[in-house]
């Protein structure tokens with residue numbers, strides 16, 4: 001079980017709990033604005049871009065090569081960027097705060 | 103207040119898949135306060151279709167894992183989902199639709215998102231081939247899995263070497279099938295990619311143990327004791343326990359045709375996704391629409407088009423004056439290859455291949471019309487895909503010599519003509 005906090009671009013804070021599946025699916029199921037997940041979670045659409053709170057990068061890990069490549073030319077990319085379809089929900093993610101990218 | 107202005111408005115959506123579902127949520131987000139009612143004849147909670155031929159086929163997952171949205175999210179957004187209900191007709195003068203059970207449902211705004219259905223080619227004997235399946239719905243996949251698990255020899259013939267055929271072949275191979283692809287054209291993916299890409303994929307399948315035969319026009323199927331004998335026009339014969347057909351789609355335009363809406367190669371819509379009836383919109387695979395970037399009328403079969411056109415229609419209905427002007431994109435996953443495509447290659451005059459140093463299965467194919475970049479097919483190369491997207495969107499001119507030189511780092515500054 002992991003409690004995950006999303007902060008949307010309208011500064012809305014949504015706290016949800018998940019047990020399995022991807023963080024993208026959790027966000028989509030809870031209508032988190034700005035996370036669309038159009039490709040269903042296969043790193044093809046980049047509509048699931050979030051910034052991990054710097055202090056939580058340890059829990060999520062860094063973006064993989066394909067995530068970095070997909071985001072390379074994105075105006076809002078940062079060293080904390082992740083495509084959250086690549087984050088599997090597990091106890092390890094408990095407490096992470098993710099800001100939805102613009 | 104008159105009765106009319108206090109009445110809640112009703113938006114009806116026919117078809118609850120990528121286009122219809124994304125439309126419903128976008129409409130709510132854009133501020134529509136009235137009712138939103140979705141109808142689909144498929145009884146399953148709406149799901150992602152791309153995984154059907156890819157990860158979902160090879161997994162033991164239930165379809166709920168691939169749901170577009172959870173059931174609760176429809177409730178939260180006050181969207182009414184009617185599944186397992188077909189719509190039989192549209193009555194434009196009365197502004198209502200008639201359901202399969204005869205019920206009449208009135209609308210203020212109607213959205214047609216009926217998509218497309220697989221073509222079952224008129225091959226002699228195909229209707230008596232009991233284990234023959236198209237692949238479009240969750241039920242198709244369940245049927246294929248069941249037949250496949252029951253089969254002892256697991257010989258599969260895939261008729262059609264398009265994306266769905268190739269992906270299904272790769273998945274069934276992974277599951278332990280003996281798979282043969284029969285393609286009518288002289289190469290696989292003939293209608294959608296340049297020869298270089300077709301040859302790459304043909305080789306990929308062969309290397310993975312799938313037999314690929316081209317110039318094979320299937321003329322007859324004879325089924326006896328559960329075994330299909332598939333005959334081609336050149337008299338070659340293949341045996342199979344299961345047949346998959348992936349030879350393209352029919353657009354579901356019947357409702358629109360019967361309602362006398364304008365139809366070309368799909369339901370004709372303007373740049374706001376509106377049909378020639380001002381209260382009726384159409385979105386997704388079923389539409390024939392104008393693409394401003396390419397100055398062409400097109401019909402697309404892709405998630406990108408379904409989702410983006412859905413958003414445009416929602417904005418238009420909420421008076422936000424959008425224009426549908428998107429660069430198409432698409433992907434395909436086969437074995438450990440990820441293909442990402444952007445743009446429209448129709449009318450290309452030449453192609454260039456960019457290879458990456460020390461990599462065999464990482465490259466990209468760039469389609470040009472003279473100096474204009476039209477499209478990019480990127481194989482295991484997301485960087486090429488995003489660069490291509492940017493260059494196409496911004497109409498950038500590319501230094502072709504630098505593009506094909508793997509020693510030139512893949513950065514926009516290095517590749518553009520100053």
Ligand SMILES: Cc1cc2nc3c(=O)[nH]c(=O)nc-3n(C[C@H](O)[C@H](O)[C@H](O)COP(=O)(O)OP(=O)(O)OC[C@H]3O[C@@H](n4cnc5c(N)ncnc54)[C@H](O)[C@@H]3O)c2cc1C
Nearest residue numbers: 117119120121143151152189216217218386387403404405
């Ligand atoms: C196996 C497979 C793999 C694919 N892979 C990819 C991919 O990798 N990338 C990609 O971008 N695209 C892919 N696609 C294409 C993508 O899935 C389609 O473009 C997308 O589903 C189009 O969405 P749509 O809502 O317009 O139409 P559809 O998904 O066809 O949905 C139309 C819906 O309308 C319903 N309907 C039709 N008529 C009626 C009626 N009279 N009454 C009630 N309901 C009705 C149907 O039941 C259906 O659910 C794939 C498709 C398939 C089948």
Ligand code: FES
Nearest residue numbers: 039041043046085
């Ligand atoms: S959902 Fe498409 S990249 Fe994450």
